[in-house]
Amino acid sequence: MSFKFDPNRPIYLQIIEEIKKRTVRGQYLVGTQLPSVREMARAMGVNPNTMARAYMELERESFISSRRGQGSFICDDPRRLDAERRRLAEAARGQFVSEIGDLGLDAKQIEELLAPIRGELNHDRD
Amino acid sequence: MSFKFDPNRPIYLQIIEEIKKRTVRGQYLVGTQLPSVREMARAMGVNPNTMARAYMELERESFISSRRGQGSFICDDPRRLDAERRRLAEAARGQFVSEIGDLGLDAKQIEELLAPIRGELNHDRD
Amino acid sequence: MSFKFDPNRPIYLQIIEEIKKRTVRGQYLVGTQLPSVREMARAMGVNPNTMARAYMELERESFISSRRGQGSFICDDPRRLDAERRRLAEAARGQFVSEIGDLGLDAKQIEELLAPIRGELNHDRD
Amino acid sequence: MSFKFDPNRPIYLQIIEEIKKRTVRGQYLVGTQLPSVREMARAMGVNPNTMARAYMELERESFISSRRGQGSFICDDPRRLDAERRRLAEAARGQFVSEIGDLGLDAKQIEELLAPIRGELNHDRD
DNA sequence: GTGGTCTAGACCACC
DNA sequence: GTGGTCTAGACCACC
Numbered sequence: 181m182s183f184k185f186d187p188n189r190p191i192y193l194q195i196i197e198e199i200k201k202r203t204v205r206g207q208y209l210v211g212t213q214l215p216s217v218r219e220m221a222r223a224m225g226v227n228p229n230t231m232a233r234a235y236m237e238l239e240r241e242s243f244i245s246s247r248r249g250q251g252s253f254i255c256d257d258p259r260r261l262d263a264e265r266r267r268l269a270e271a272a273r274g275q276f277v278s279e280i281g282d283l284g285l286d287a288k289q290i291e292e293l294l295a296p297i298r299g300e301l302n303h304d305r306d
Numbered sequence: 307m308s309f310k311f312d313p314n315r316p317i318y319l320q321i322i323e324e325i326k327k328r329t330v331r332g333q334y335l336v337g338t339q340l341p342s343v344r345e346m347a348r349a350m351g352v353n354p355n356t357m358a359r360a361y362m363e364l365e366r367e368s369f370i371s372s373r374r375g376q377g378s379f380i381c382d383d384p385r386r387l388d389a390e391r392r393r394l395a396e397a398a399r400g401q402f403v404s405e406i407g408d409l410g411l412d413a414k415q416i417e418e419l420l421a422p423i424r425g426e427l428n429h430d431r432d
Numbered sequence: 433m434s435f436k437f438d439p440n441r442p443i444y445l446q447i448i449e450e451i452k453k454r455t456v457r458g459q460y461l462v463g464t465q466l467p468s469v470r471e472m473a474r475a476m477g478v479n480p481n482t483m484a485r486a487y488m489e490l491e492r493e494s495f496i497s498s499r500r501g502q503g504s505f506i507c508d509d510p511r512r513l514d515a516e517r518r519r520l521a522e523a524a525r526g527q528f529v530s531e532i533g534d535l536g537l538d539a540k541q542i543e544e545l546l547a548p549i550r551g552e553l554n555h556d557r558d
Numbered sequence: 559m560s561f562k563f564d565p566n567r568p569i570y571l572q573i574i575e576e577i578k579k580r581t582v583r584g585q586y587l588v589g590t591q592l593p594s595v596r597e598m599a600r601a602m603g604v605n606p607n608t609m610a611r612a613y614m615e616l617e618r619e620s621f622i623s624s625r626r627g628q629g630s631f632i633c634d635d636p637r638r639l640d641a642e643r644r645r646l647a648e649a650a651r652g653q654f655v656s657e658i659g660d661l662g663l664d665a666k667q668i669e670e671l672l673a674p675i676r677g678e679l680n681h682d683r684d
Numbered sequence: 685g686t687g688g689t690c691t692a693g694a695c696c697a698c699c
Numbered sequence: 700g701t702g703g704t705c706t707a708g709a710c711c712a713c714c
């Protein structure tokens with residue numbers, strides 16, 4: 181099953197986000213070689229040109245670095261990944277707050293809604 | 307501007323969710339007449355048949371009640387709406403937790419992430 | 433609400449059946465004047481010519497008798513009505529048996545199905 | 559010869575009833591694949607969309623289960639079919655009683671009417 | 685091949 | 700006007 185894109189937004193931007201997410205989740209290890217443009221293109225079901233553009237952008241942001249003849253490697257600066265992680269986390273929080281915000285919940289309902297979050301997250305880490 | 311749909315999921319299901327969201331947000335008042343099938347179809351830029359299917363599902367769930375020749379009306383049972391509100395809120399929390407969960411945040415980062423939520427939500431209600 | 437016809441069968445035949453049913457049910461009293469062709473046609477939502485044909489057939493069967501200038505009257509022979517009543521009852525039984533027949537019910541299920549009939553019918557007559 | 563529908567009632571509801579009847583009569587075997595939507599539509603002389611709606615309702619009731627790319631299958635729970643059988647039988651009885659009820663039969667006539675039923679049904683099963 | 689969704693356009697019953 | 704049903708024909712995902 182190839183990756184599912186929202187056709188209303190540029191595909192190469194969605195690819196960039198996806199690769200960043202996978203990286204901060206540990207699916208691509210720091211300093212390790214990323215799948216080649218062609219392989220990743222095939223895996224996500226997109227045109228290799230589109231994937232090449234995504235890799236180019238990621239390199240421009242210094243999220244990956246491509247070495248001629250060797251391939252592309254995840255940035256090995258931990259602060260860079262941490263910043264990305266924080267950015268993704270805050271984006272998720274922002275969307276959550278905006279979806280919840282105009283639901284008309286009263287204070288008690290908000291408490292009940294938020295209470296399990298910490299627990300679920302800690303449990304996930306056990 | 308017609309409503310934006312995710313083409314990867316059935317439109318009629320997205321319409322159902324959208325109408326529920328609008329209702330719990332108070333955009334459609336309980337017991338009040340909903341825009342007609344044709345009008346809502348025009349407003350969202352879909353075929354009237356697709357909208358009719360969405361309304362049909364909503365009636366099957368007792369979220370609205372439709373009367374031939376008269377129109378469609380939001381269910382006037384406040385518990386029904388409250389249940390829907392809770393369901394939407396929990397779905398948003400679930401997605402938030404799942405997006406955050408495998409980001410590899412440590413306890414301190416989680417605290418920093420969650421801290422502002424309550425404040426933002428209360429601020430929205432002022 | 434005008435009468436509902438099955439368009440797959442001649443309307444005048446359905447009218448004849450309907451008038452006979454109403455009569456044996458006592459909706460038209462023996463010896464009493466039937467509504468005029470035009471009135472009955474309007475009531476059932478059919479063309480007066482169609483209704484006239486139905487009346488003609490009913491008279492040919494001696495179920496009603498039309499007296500010039502006075503109108504149409506239900507046959508006053510009680511045996512005639514009794515025969516009609518029996519015919520309708522047996523037709524209903526025949527349809528019931530045929531619908532039940534190939535349902536694959538075992539003897540016990542048939543017993544349970546038939547048991548309440550007598551009771552319901554007697555109860556209806558109290 | 560395509561199936562005969564009563565034009566006064568929705569075709570898709572009549573299709574549903576017909577498929578249930580055929581199933582309890584053993585024309586479609588439990589767990590077996592039903593004719594495809596298109597084939598059944600052709601056989602009954604209706605539009606594939608109408609047939610799809612009937613199948614969709616049948617699946618919602620768990621009378622069949624449909625799998626994309628594979629086909630639709632009769633529910634393999636014998637209790638489900640037995641319940642349907644009972645429902646059809648009781649519906650037939652109900653219509654019979656209602657047609658008979660206001661015919662004005664006396665007790666003796668009712669006895670004569672009911673007497674042959676058991677015999678006819680048992681005869682059908684020999 | 686299979687079922688699932690969507691559009692387009694028609695006609696109906698009810699108000 | 701309103702919702703409900705039906706046909707015709709298309710395209711999709713899954714097998």
